[in-house]
Amino acid sequence: MNRLPNITLKNLLIDNRKKIGLQYFSNKVIDALLNNLPNVSWSSLYHMHYIPYSKDNLDLIFKTYKGVAWINGNYFFKKDNSKALNEEFDVEWFRNRQLPIDYKQCPEAYLDKLELKRYANNTVKTYVSCFEKFINHYKDKHIDEINENDVRDYLKVLVQNKWSNSYLNQFINSIKFYYEIVLGLPNRFYDIERPRSERKLPVVLSKEEVREILDATNNIKHRCILGLLYSAGLRRSELINLKLTDIDSKRMLIKIDGAKGNKDRYSLLAQSMLDDLREYYKKFRPTKYLFEGQKKEKYSATSIVKILSSAVYKVGIKKHVTPHTLRHSFATHLLENGTDLRYIQILLGHNSTKTTEIYTHVATNTFNSIKNPLDL
Structure with missing residues (x-):
């Protein structure tokens, strides 16, 4: 069975005017049928033929090459990647x-x-x-x-x-x-090369270091903030958006609404964390968000960094510790305790276990079974 040749449509902007680019391997039949298209030109910059952009011209391309070539519009037509976020747009x-x-x-x-x-x-x-x-x-x-x-x-x-x-x-x-x-030109810069993605291992704290950080926070509100980041593996933005109703003390779960990728999920609520949250609530009486500023507005992301930096400085930890470090530590400690990688993936809200697998490179139980040759 003979396969039809492929014509890939591209969005071009030439002399500040939108054009329809036709990219294909050299083909006599396709070249001959170009004469049926209006105002065909050649771009030496893009190495393809093009015609003026219009709906009629687009329809004509499909009509001209029907049964002769397969028209690939994946790079041409816009995709809707809209996100249903709960936060208010602020500029x-x-x-x-x-x-x-x-x-x-x-x-x-x-x-x-x-x-x-x-x-x-x-x-x-x-x-x-x-x-x-x-x-x-x-x-x-x-x-x-x-x-x-x-x-x-x-x-x-x-x-x-x-x-x-x-x-x-x-x-x-x-x-x-x-x-x-x-401007409505999907895949405008399709020839721009992206740098190779870096694969850096996350910074991870020991359980003892996490405990020292939490103990260094004298303010119950601050201790709850850092404690939740760690004990539920939350992102900073997820913690800020937590509402009072998201704490399910009966099921010992925390609901995270509209997290990264517009996904809802549940994570763990530790008993010690619940005790601290009850003490915190009695003292601060938040109204809507679990953690609020002085004027009852959503808590500041910058303030969380300052709280953590202060605690890290107090205990003298030299590692570069960020709020996300607590999330990394949560995942790593679960893995070291024998928790299945699939469950950790669900708790973190990762789309794939491939993302979660990075913790196997820093978990101590990965190396505990290996005998160092110096000790042999």
């Missing part, structure tokens, strides 16, 4: 900024699309920050005139300045978001 920080006179701000349409797509507030700040650094690097160029080579040159600058691979990917995502989502 007041963007409106209230004090900026230099010649500073190029992120377009309003960029923010509108981020809101429409329900991106998390932390992601919004990251995208805006990265994209503004990018467009201000090219102060004398309109953003719609920037091409793939400009993006590559900018990424080279970031590499030379020792930015990590994860930051490089964030810059690429923020740039692609503008051209692909805001």
Whole structure:
């Protein structure tokens, strides 16, 4: 059975006008039928033919090559990756900024699309920050005139300045978001090479170090915050969004609503943690969120970092400890206690056990059965 040749549709922006690119391996039949398409041109930059963008022209491509070639539109048509987040979209920080006179701000349409797509507030700040650094690097160029080579040159600058691979990917995502989502050109920068992902092992505390940190927090509220991060394996954003009704003392579970990836899940509630939470509630009387600021607003993520840093400093731990370190430690200690990796995956809310498997590289029971050759 003969397979049909493949034509991949690409979104192009040439002379600030949208075009439909046709990418395929050399084929006499496809070349001949190009004459049936209007205003066909060749791009030496993209190495493909293209025609003006319009719905009629798009329909004509499918009609012309019906039964002759398979049209691949996976790179052309927009995908809806909207997220149903529970948090309120907040860009007041963007409106209230004090900026230099010649500073190029992120377009309003960029923010509108981020809101429409329900991106998390932390992601919004990251995208805006990265994209503004990018467009201000090219102060004398309109953003719609920037091409793939400009993006590559900018990424080279970031590499030379020792930015990590994860930051490089964030810059690429923020740039692609503008051209692909805001301007409606899916896969606009499909030739941009992404850096290889780094596989760094997580920093993990011992059980004794975790206990020292918790004991170093004299404030019951602070102890509950750090205790929940560890004992339930919570992300900082998940802890901040916990409501009073999310603590299920009868089933000894904690419900995490709309976590990363818009997934709800349950995690463990330790008895000692429940005792501390009851003491905390009697003293602070939170109204909506489990942890609230002085004006009963949602607790600050920055405050959590300060609480943890202070406790770590008190006990003299030299490791680089962040709120996420407590989550890593939770998972590692469960694994060392013999908990099945699948259960740990569920408690952490990972999509795949491949993500959770990284803890096998730091759990002590992975190495306990191995006899060191120096001791043989």
